[in-house]
Amino acid sequence: MLKIKDARVVVTCPGRNFVTLRIETADGLYGLGDATLNGRELAVVSYLADHVIPCLIGRDAHQIEDIWQYLYKGAYWRRGPVTMSAIAAVDMALWDIKAKAAGMPLYQLLGGACRSGVMVYGHANGQTIEETVEEARKYQAMGYKAIRLQSGVPGLPSTYGVSGDKMFYEPADGALPTENVWSTAKYLRTVPKLFEAARLALGNDVHLLHDVHHRLTPIEAGRLGGSLEPYRPFWLEDPTPAENQEAFRLIRQHTTTPLAVGEVFNSIWDAKDLIQNQLIDYIRATVVHAGGITHLRRIANLAELYQVRTGCHGATDLSPVTMAAALHFDLSIPNFGVQEYMRHTAETDAVFPHAYSFKDGYLHPGDAPGLGVDLDEALAARYPYRRAYLPVNRLEDGTLHNW
Numbered sequence: 094m095l096k097i098k099d100a101r102v103v104v105t106c107p108g109r110n111f112v113t114l115r116i117e118t119a120d121g122l123y124g125l126g127d128a129t130l131n132g133r134e135l136a137v138v139s140y141l142a143d144h145v146i147p148c149l150i151g152r153d154a155h156q157i158e159d160i161w162q163y164l165y166k167g168a169y170w171r172r173g174p175v176t177m178s179a180i181a182a183v184d185m186a187l188w189d190i191k192a193k194a195a196g197m198p199l200y201q202l203l204g205g206a207c208r209s210g211v212m213v214y215g216h217a218n219g220q221t222i223e224e225t226v227e228e229a230r231k232y233q234a235m236g237y238k239a240i241r242l243q244s245g246v247p248g249l250p251s252t253y254g255v256s257g258d259k260m261f262y263e264p265a266d267g268a269l270p271t272e273n274v275w276s277t278a279k280y281l282r283t284v285p286k287l288f289e290a291a292r293l294a295l296g297n298d299v300h301l302l303h304d305v306h307h308r309l310t311p312i313e314a315g316r317l318g319g320s321l322e323p324y325r326p327f328w329l330e331d332p333t334p335a336e337n338q339e340a341f342r343l344i345r346q347h348t349t350t351p352l353a354v355g356e357v358f359n360s361i362w363d364a365k366d367l368i369q370n371q372l373i374d375y376i377r378a379t380v381v382h383a384g385g386i387t388h389l390r391r392i393a394n395l396a397e398l399y400q401v402r403t404g405c406h407g408a409t410d411l412s413p414v415t416m417a418a419a420l421h422f423d424l425s426i427p428n429f430g431v432q433e434y435m436r437h438t439a440e441t442d443a444v445f446p447h448a449y450s451f452k453d454g455y456l457h458p459g460d461a462p463g464l465g466v467d468l469d470e471a472l473a474a475r476y477p478y479r480r481a482y483l484p485v486n487r488l489e490d491g492t493l494h495n496w
């Protein structure tokens with residue numbers, strides 16, 4: 094038995110907020126779990142500190158599945174991003190402990206490596222199509238095999254995915270939500286031109302991706318997917334909000350562009366119908382927001398039956414702890430597709446020293462025991478929490494739209 098002696102939540106803001114759970118066993122082993130929920134961080138802190146940690150003390154850290162069931166079924170109130178991020182943090186920390194106890198990198202415990210590295214996609218963005226293509230060239234020169242393209246839309250003052258910093262994108266930028274302006278007509282005129290220019294400049298060997306960020310209706314999404322087909326996108330992400338999963342049938346009727354959905358999903362129940370009806374090609378659910386490695390494996394196993402591959406979310410609001418967990422997971426599953434990789438700032442990397450590394454378009458989690466990521470608590474304490482919200486989005490006439 095590996096008795097859980099103590100657990101605490103560490104909140105730090107080395108450029109952006111991160112919530113980390115640290116679980117310690119009586120024999121002095123410890124594990125880390127990410128519990129960051131962008132813009133709603135303190136709700137998860139309270140869920141963990143006030144409601145989860147008291148139930149963990151004294152339990153056997155080896156009983157990962159039983160503890161998962163205890164927290165999920167035991168709460169009575171199931172699912173939801175706050176609950177599932179909290180459970181995910183416990184799950185990640187326990188897998189970290191188990192792998193450290195075994196003296197192995199986590200991917201070995203998950204069944205061993207199915208591939209030599211994890212193909213990642215980087216984010217090229219610019220105010221104009223030309224600037225975005227120039228940025229994409231830089232990613233290509235760094236060895237990336239897959240690149241996401243987001244460009245500014247003429248006539249709109251700001252656009253999702255476009256930022257001043259080129260290696261990362263930080264949307265949670267206001268102590269109150271900033272307000273963006275949206276026009277579907279202007280956007281739909283721009284994206285096909287972006288893909289045409291990018292294909293011409295970058296050639297056929299690189300995978301090109303795009304995130305619609307939930308902004309279109311199904312029929313608009315069908316039209317966009319169709320107009321991108323000549324440029325063979327790897328995927329079109331979140332074309333329409335996925336609460337209404339039937340909507341994807343309509344998109345499918347109009348395009349063979351592959352669809353990726355699910356970064357906001359938090360359980361297998363959100364993804365089940367989309368997967369079983371083969372309405373998507375990539376499932377974006379991620380370790381931190383979908384109940385940890387234990388639950389994400391179930392989602393990936395279901396997806397495998399329907400030839401749906403994974404494409405885990407990996408924006409900067411997912412801490413290096415999640416990135417490490419995702420890489421062990423990605424390496425070990427048969428139906429891996431691609432992993433998003435938006436680099437963290439140097440400050441964040443210093444607070445979370447890690448064993449994973451990038452080479453020639455692929456990430457590898459490294460071979461340190463456990464997740465291979467640590468938390469420098471003294472350094473973390475120098476960066477106190479700062480309230481930061483994701484933006485909201487309005488149509489040009491002021492109507493609130495999806496961000």
Ligand SMILES: O=C(O)[C@@H](O)[C@@H](O)[C@H](O)[C@H](O)CO
Binds near residue numbers: 131356408410433
């Ligand atoms: O695909 C992505 O990376 C995104 O959609 C994210 O940038 C998302 O907006 C943020 O993670 C929200 O916190």
Ligand SMILES: [Mg+2]
Binds near residue numbers: 330331356
């Ligand atoms: Mg996205």
